Amino acid sequence: MAKLILSMDNLVLKEIALTKERTTIGRKPHNDIQIDNLAVSGEHAVIVTILQDSFLEDLGSTNGTVVNGQPIKKHFLQNSDIIELGKYKLKYVNEAVTGQAKAADFEKTMVLRPGPVRAATPAPAPPAVAVPPVAAPVAAAAAAGAKNFGDTVAGQSATAPPVAPPKPAPAPQKNAALQLLSGANAGKELDLTKPLTTLGKPGVQVAVITRRPQGFFITHVEGASFPVVNGKTLDAQAHSLNDHDVIELAGVKMEFFLKT
């Protein structure tokens, strides 16, 4: 569950869990988060929470809302964003991101059932002042769906599992290149920067070099003859390349080497 940490001059004042679909921020006492300071408007901003995601929206405040130093109208909150309202700071903490513990629960697909569920529960549908009208049914459906996870997902807890955004592929430590040893372009160098580099003549013989976290691999793609590495003919399996391996392919010799 996401939360906000309210502070002023680096002094933590309180923590607020984002349990409601709409959490309002303002100077007046009816707000969920009341900040009694003249720099803060009566109704300053609102945070709309849809399951694990939260969106901050300025409600036309006099002094505006600033996130990470940038004034915003509407903002998709990310873990450890800093919201500034006058002298006050609100830090957004989404523990789904920080406490990614249960790896097994990641990426579990679940079903939201907007139709029948929405019909069954009298939709609270608060007059969404600043949220565009189209967003309201989505939010309502999401909230309704969240209540029903227990029904729809067998053997699952009632909370949606934390999901981390995909990490970029860890690139191999070293860069590599091929140097042609024979043929018309002998002496030329080819950097292997792409995840996939094809070699050879289409329709005659083609092989591909794949760049993976574990290193570089050569695999036969098409043609009757297979590539030869250091005098040995390969089979259909991927073959791991080592520094200074010599590849023969479609009548051309080339050397694979790692760059520092």
Add this chain to the structure above:
Amino acid sequence: MTLSGALEVASCTDPGMVRSHNEDSIASDGDQGLVVLADGMGGYNAGEVASGMATTVIITELQQLLVKRLPYEIDAHSGKLVAHQLLHEQIAKANTSIYQAAQSQPQYAGMGTTLVVALFYDNKMTVAHIGDSRLYRLRGGELRQVTKDHSLLQEQIDSGVITPQQARQSQNKNLVTRALGIDPIVEAEIHDYDTKPEDIYLLCSDGLCDMVSDDDIGLALQTLSSNLKLCAQHLVQTANDNGGRDNISVILVRVLRDYPAPRSIVGKMMSWFK
């Protein structure tokens, strides 16, 4: 009707790096121009049961029905294209089977599955899908997502709450708004598309598209198009190299030649005189 020699089909499915079992299920019949992919959900092994039921019901029923019925004709009763009618009926049948199993057996309660089916005939394909399993097309070096997910994120993108770029950062991944076997009735989204020789179609579960960027998918389809089996394995391997947090399934279909429907002589004469 057979499309023998018109399509090349290759597939690969893998549990990934985190999950102990594979809840995805795939099936294909190149001669009938039929490919099916399902990504199951539900506790214990219920996900596998749901996706397995979906692919089995759809492929075996359609294989039998396509012997008797021509997908490009108009159904006399409904006035719909036979392809649509058949897909509609068999998806409903699969939905009922899964739903009833889930209702009657406590260990299967709440199970469901996504589905993407493509049926090729008469230089066309009909695509039916439910949930967030996708179909992509590579044509002329350009990769395009053909199906639109039935998911919370897609709804948010459509209503302008978030942008597609922000969607990649969202915590609300994998929440589908439609699935097979959850409710007594489900509606599949069914559309027709023209196909061209050299087109490559990719059907995949979210285990691929969540882990591998569209750019990398496009690059793989383009560079390895001459060896479809290797291409499918490479896509799965890339998803695993990037973390492989979900089951990964891939079906690739390449159109090798035109496959117009064999119209009768009388039919041709009729069309001349129109």
